[in-house]
Each structure stands twice: as C-alpha cells, then as structure tokens.
Amino acid sequence: MNVVGVRTLFRKEIRRFFRVPGQTILQPLVTTTLYFVVFGYTLGGRQAEVDGVPYLQFIVPGLVFLGLANNAFLNSSSSLFIMKIQGTMVDLLVAPMGPLELLLGFTAGAMARGILVGLLTWAVALAFTGLHAVDVARTVLFLMLSSYVFSVLGLLAGLWAEKFEQVNVFPTFLMLPLTFLGGVFYSVASLPEPLRTVSLFNPIVHMVDGLRGGMLDRPAGSPTGLVLLLALAAGSTAWAWRLLKVGYKLKS
C-alpha cells in the first residue's frame, strides 16, 4: 500500500479546509449553536426532561451528530467533486493510488473535519450544560463510525455528481429528513407505534442513540443498532471501493 500517498492526500484535505476555516468550521459551528439555543432554550424550556435527562443535555449529542455528519459528508463530496471539475483528479488517477488509498485518504480527511466540528459543538454545548460523566470509549466509537459512514457517503455523492447542485441532492432529500426524524430533538422511544418500529430502520437513529449513550453515559441498549451501522459502513465501503476501482465517472 502507498502509505505516504494516503498520508499526503489526508494532509492535503485537512489543509484545504483549514485554508477556509470560516466556511468549513466556523459557519457549521454557528449553525449548530443556533440550533442548540433555539431548540434547547425556547422550545425545551417547557419540556424539562426527556428519558430522565434535562432536555438541554438531551439534544447535545444530536447536535454534535448534525455537525459531525454534515461536515464529514460535505468535505469528501465537495472535495472530490471540485477535484473532478478542476481536473486535479487526474493527478490522483495517474499516481500510484489504488482504490483503497483514495478511499482512506478522502475519508480520513473528511472524518477529521466532521469530528473537529462535532467536538467544537460539544465544547460550546458544555459551556451551557456544564460538565458531566461521559463513556469515552462508546463516544469515540460512535463519533468514528458516524463520521466514517458519512465520509464514505460523501465520497459516493462526489463521484456521482456532475453538477454542483447534485452534490446537495443527498443532504437535502435524504440526510436532512432522516436527521430530523432521527431523534435529534426527541426520544424515538416516546414515539407511538408503528412510527417507533419504522424509525429503527433509520440508521441515523442508531448513530444519535449511540452518541447519546456515550456522551451522557447512559446504559447501553441492544447491540442491534451497532450491528446495523457496521453493516452500513461495510456496505458503503464496498460500494465506494468498487466505483473507485472501475473509475466510475472518473475515467472515460
């Protein structure tokens, strides 16, 4: 494997988003903070506790997830798309970078941005809620897993898109609804049937749930969610690897 190549691509991706920190880090931070203030204070004030947790605390993991997922997705999708349009993708395609190297480099870069925004959001939130116990291992696991899945999905979107607006199709028509139905602002457990069962097919529910369990140090539920997410990660990885291997929309 071309380790130096992967590291170079990873570092290049990071340098890229640090060159425009206002757009790549600050802006998402402001957005999620606004969510936090609006939903947490104005709406949540009336609803003091959810699942035995103060509402303000309850929504923090979901908001961390929002920043994490959006930015991981945006980073790989826009970076890849821009490289296609600029023609700089050619440099990667003629370099000794196989599908695995490309996958690792792009997703690692995107995960870095997603996790960075997620953690900064969390830091801001902690200033409001105060410090509390955290299950570090579980938090790290779900931060990694969620950002990984969205990085790979971003890669797929970037490969597929031919026009800039197509990059946004997936976030707008799939991610946004699934996120809002994903238990960011409410507890899925409190939903009536059959909505509750239907919700369990939404992977975002399990990401938010896992993060919430870790970040608020709540007892772990059944491992079904984790299994589903691992399967999703494996499936999307295989798909992306395959497309990179054949050069889908990259090679003529």
Place this chain on the structure above:
Amino acid sequence: MAAPVLVLEQVVKQYPGLRALDGVSLAIAPGEIFALLGPNGAGKTTLIGAACGLVRKTSGRVSVLGVDLDVDPVRPRYDVGLVPQEINFDPFFTARETLEIQLGYFGRSKDAARVDELLAALSLSAKADVPTRALSGGMKRRLLIAKALVHRPRLVFLDEPTAGVDVELRRDLWGYVRRLRAQGTTVVLTTHYLEEAEELADRVGIIDHGRLLVVEEKGALMQRLGERHLEVKFREPVAALPAGPATAGTLSADGRGFSFHERRGTAQAAEVLAGLFAAGLPVGDVTMAPASLEDVLLRVLASEREAQAAGGAR
C-alpha cells in the same frame, strides 16, 4: 532492442458511436523520444490515457514497464509521469506545495532540493510561493510539467507540453527533455508544433481516426517522404527549360520563376540547379526550403484520406 517500456497490442477504445482507438499496436523502447502526431481528435490523448490509466480500453492489452495493466494497474505508475493536455491546478496551494503534494502521491518522502531543482528548471523559482491561481497560463503549463517530473519517472507522457509556452522557454524545455533522455528517461510526446517533434523525436508515429498510419525513425521517415523545395527566380523571362535534369522542374507561366520538388527517386536539387546554370539561364535568386515534418505529416494524412475515399467507393 532492450525490453520495451510501453507495449500496446491491438488496443481499441470505443465510445458510443465513435472508435477513438482502432486496434493500436505500438512498442516504445527505453530511452527514446517518441512523437505522436496527428490532427485534432485523432486519438493521441486517448492513447496516452489508455497507457496512464485514465481511459478504460474496450479491448487489447497495455503493458507499462513490463507490467500488464490488467494484472496490476497501480505498481507501474510509481515510475510514470504525465503532463495532461488540459491545464489543471488547485488554487488553494502554491507551486511549491503542489510539487510537494505530488511527490507524496507518488510515495516519495519530502525532498526540498528536488522541488527547488524543478522549480528552477522550469523557471518558476520566483513564483514558487505564489498561489497557483496567480500564475500566468504558460506558467501553469510549466508547473504541470514540473509535476509530471518531480518523482523522477522513467517513462513520461507529454501531451502538448508546450502549448502556450513562450518561444524562449520552449527552447529551454527542449534542452531539458534532451537531458532527460540522456539520463535514460523515455518520453512520449504529442504536439501540434511540428518543429518541436522535428527537434526532439527519435521516432515518429502518425495517428488518424484511431489508427497508427506510420511508425518510423524520424530521419528515415523524412528521407522517405520528405520533400525539399527549390525555388528559382530569373532576371528575365525564360522561354523554355534546357534538356537534362532541369526538365524535372516546372517553369512558371510568365517564364520568370522555376520550382522543383526534390524527393526520393527524383533528381537532386543540386543537379537541377547545375543544369539551369549550365544552360546559361539568367538565374537571379535561389531559395531552398528543407524537408519538413509538417509536409510529411500532411502527405501521410492526405494519402490516407485518398485511400479511405477509394475504399469507401468499393
């Protein structure tokens, strides 16, 4: 011949409704400069793409540095460089950073000396730390060349490397390419400046409609198909040409000019000219245009089109 560094066997690239490569077979020897010539849309870039992994061939076999690309498409790339025809640049990075990143992609560790060397070789040192978007068109092209060479490839594809590069730098670049060859680098070059191919190439391939029409050593090709052109002006009108070699030329209608095309199998220009002098004709001015690759290319393409037209009538 030592083992070829690039072999194409019956390579076909079919686009919907268009056969961009129509059964191309070619072997490139180590250390040679091979010029691939042909009109727009002939298939030059597609051929290079098939060798570099940018084009998915429909059928045929490509092997680079002894490795079949169907078996391992990645490993040979450590030693291959490409100057793509289309300028590309990442506006986020400077010329120096671009070259550093490029080295990394090729698995090489940081090498500031190498980067500086290439920046200097391509006259980019003064612009090394300027964002690439602030480079002029020709400078961007030169950066593209530096990128293709920074990892010391053994096989380099230059797809119109000097389009938009100024005359002086073009000549510098030719010098640089010759130095590369002296170090054993193999170069495959496409260009529409035929003077460039004439200067640099050891062998020439002429391609049209995805088919290689001619692959030949440059000198031999020029001898075989090149034409030197003799032009004579008389001080006074001449009524007729003297018998002897001069009859191979043509006298203009007003009797003031004479022209002769020297090619393989005809009389020598010197003999023809001597015949004019021997007959005491009032020669005023003589010009001699050397054979050019441009003529050769045009002739090959024209005869191919004739052959095709004839074939089409069948």
